[in-house]
Amino acid sequence: xxxxxxxxxxxxxxxxxxxxxxxxxxxxxxxxxxxxxxxxxxxxxxxxxxxxxxxxxxxxxxxxxxxxxxxxxxxxxxxxxxxxxxxxxxxxxxxxxxxxxxxxxxxxxxxxxxxxxxxxxx
Amino acid sequence: xxxxxxxxxxxxxxxxxxxxxxxxxxxxxxxxxxxxxxxxxxxxxxxxxxxxxxxxxxxxxxxxxxxxxxxxxxxxxxxxxxxxxxxxxxxxxxxxxxxxxxxxxxxxxxxxxxxxxxxxxxxxxxxxxxxxxxxxxxxxxxxxxxxxxxxxxxxxxxxxxxxxxxxxxxxxxxxxxxxxxxxxxxxxxxxxxxxxxxxxxxxxxxxxxxxxxxxxxxxxxxxxxxxxxxxxxxxxxxxxxxxxxxxxxxxxxxxxxxxxxxxxxxxxxxxxxxxxxxxxxxxxxxxxxxxxxxxxxxxxxxxxxxxxxxxxxxxxxxxxxxxxxxxxxxxxxxxxxxxxxxxxxxxxxxxxxxxxxxxxxxxxxxxxxxxxxxxxxxxxxxxxxxxxxxxxxxxxxxxxxxxxx
Numbered sequence: 330x331x332x333x334x335x336x337x338x339x340x341x342x343x344x345x346x347x348x349x350x351x352x353x354x355x356x357x358x359x360x361x362x363x364x365x366x367x368x369x370x371x372x373x374x375x376x377x378x379x380x381x382x383x384x385x386x387x388x389x390x391x392x393x394x395x396x397x398x399x400x401x402x403x404x405x406x407x408x409x410x411x412x413x414x415x416x417x418x419x420x421x422x423x424x425x426x427x428x429x430x431x432x433x434x435x436x437x438x439x440x441x442x443x444x445x446x447x448x449x450x451x
Numbered sequence: 452x453x454x455x456x457x458x459x460x461x462x463x464x465x466x467x468x469x470x471x472x473x474x475x476x477x478x479x480x481x482x483x484x485x486x487x488x489x490x491x492x493x494x495x496x497x498x499x500x501x502x503x504x505x506x507x508x509x510x511x512x513x514x515x516x517x518x519x520x521x522x523x524x525x526x527x528x529x530x531x532x533x534x535x536x537x538x539x540x541x542x543x544x545x546x547x548x549x550x551x552x553x554x555x556x557x558x559x560x561x562x563x564x565x566x567x568x569x570x571x572x573x574x575x576x577x578x579x580x581x582x583x584x585x586x587x588x589x590x591x592x593x594x595x596x597x598x599x600x601x602x603x604x605x606x607x608x609x610x611x612x613x614x615x616x617x618x619x620x621x622x623x624x625x626x627x628x629x630x631x632x633x634x635x636x637x638x639x640x641x642x643x644x645x646x647x648x649x650x651x652x653x654x655x656x657x658x659x660x661x662x663x664x665x666x667x668x669x670x671x672x673x674x675x676x677x678x679x680x681x682x683x684x685x686x687x688x689x690x691x692x693x694x695x696x697x698x699x700x701x702x703x704x705x706x707x708x709x710x711x712x713x714x715x716x717x718x719x720x721x722x723x724x725x726x727x728x729x730x731x732x733x734x735x736x737x738x739x740x741x742x743x744x745x746x747x748x749x750x751x752x753x754x755x756x757x758x759x760x761x762x763x764x765x766x767x768x769x770x771x772x773x774x775x776x777x778x779x780x781x782x783x784x785x786x787x788x789x790x791x792x793x794x795x796x797x798x799x800x801x802x803x804x805x806x807x808x809x810x811x812x813x814x815x816x817x818x819x820x821x822x823x824x825x826x827x828x829x830x831x832x833x834x835x836x837x838x839x840x841x842x843x844x845x846x847x848x849x850x851x852x853x854x855x856x
Binding site for chain 1: 756759760763764766767770794795797798799800801802803804
């Protein structure tokens with residue numbers, strides 16, 4: 330059972346992923362994030378993976394899927410805290426995650442997310 | 452009546468005599484009668500040939516003429532020896548009439564008159580030169596092998612089809628702490644742990660089955676006391692006269708010191724390589740939130756991933772938003788290099804920054820055009836100056852945007 334704390338900060342949902350998630354636990358977490366975001370107040374989601382040292386191809390593709398799902402619901406998505414080793418590993422695997430925005434720290438992530446949300450509302 | 456019988460008897464004796472004479476003339480063994488002073492009073496053709504003289508050439512000559520001064524006394528004594536139930540047989544060397552050196556086996560039947568006075572001997576001569584030479588050669592070869600096996604520092608070993616030791620050099624016996632004789636019949640499993648003994652055994656069995664030698668294979672010898680030594684080993688199959696494989700011959704040279712030195716060097720080189728990456732990718736702060744890194748020299752995939760990691764770590768540490776990668780010092784750009792640069796840029800994006808490529812001069816630009824390389828959305832410019840100008844104007848723009856907000 331995945332223990333996922335989803336924090337509501339106004340229009341933004343912040344989801345920190347604290348530990349390595351595999352297989353069904355990871356998929357369940359993904360489903361939970363999409364369910365939490367399914368709320369008219371939420372306009373953007375920041376997924377924080379700064380606690381992860383390793384992201385394998387399964388998790389990489391799962392993150393892409395979650396972002397896809399969230400955007401389909403009209404929410405903006407940003408991935409926060411990809412560590413250098415993780416970045417290198419993902420690129421080696423060919424997972425460039427090009428359609429997901431990224432930021433290194435939460436404050437710049439929230440800033441970017443707010444910009445994106447404002448763009449949408451224009 | 453008596454005369455007739457006599458004549459028959461004489462005839463018979465004569466015929467018998469003729470037959471004996473013929474026997475002696477035709478036999479291949481040398482046969483002679485030596486007088487008391489060892490001069491020849493009779494010799495058959497075989498004897499003449501053994502002594503290298505024409506037929507009849509031994510008459511009047513002395514055996515001593517053909518002997519060396521050192522052996523003369525000895526032979527004189529031995530010719531006269533009459534043993535009770537044993538044959539008097541001995542060997543000596545002669546120099547023939549045609550100046551050849553031969554070895555003879557002599558069988559002497561001495562005759563004595565009353566008071567044990569030696570009057571002469573019936574002697575058989577056998578040419579054993581060939582056998583003696585073969586023996587001499589064998590002893591010589593054995594001596595060579597012995598000195599080789601006793602003194603050579605390389606480990607030499609002969610094994611049978613079951614990989615058991617048949618013969619080893621002293622150095623090999625010393626290596627396993629036994630005597631040369633004790634080692635016979637044992638195997639590698641008696642002296643080394645499985646880690647070394649098993650593959651060594653399998654190598655040998657493979658050679659015995661297929662006949663393909665192993666040359667200069669580096670092996671790690673693991674000893675039961677935990678010691679590790681390294682050797683360079685050559686193993687070849689051994690054949691019998693019919694061409695069947697009957698075992699192997701192995702030579703192992705100790706390279707432990709060399710190997711340790713090599714391993715140290717490899718370690719040192721790895722450290723140096725790492726240092727080189729760091730030295731060759733200095734990361735410079737050129738503006739607020741902007742860092743630049745020049746890439747000099749070649750960019751193979753190993754270097755590319757090291758440079759990436761180093762760059763990304765610096766981006767994170769310095770909280771840079773933009774990384775300018777300058778490639779004016781890069782030695783060559785082909786599709787593989789371009790691919791690596793693009794991947795680095797994508798990794799930069801993943802950590803939340805933006806990558807700009809500068810230093811794309813005339814040559815590189817032409818290469819990119821010629822090869823039709825797609826830079827995948829990566830922003831590229833010809834000089835660092837252009838890159839900075841672009842970055843600064845963007846920052847100015849965002850400041851203005853905030854002002855207007």
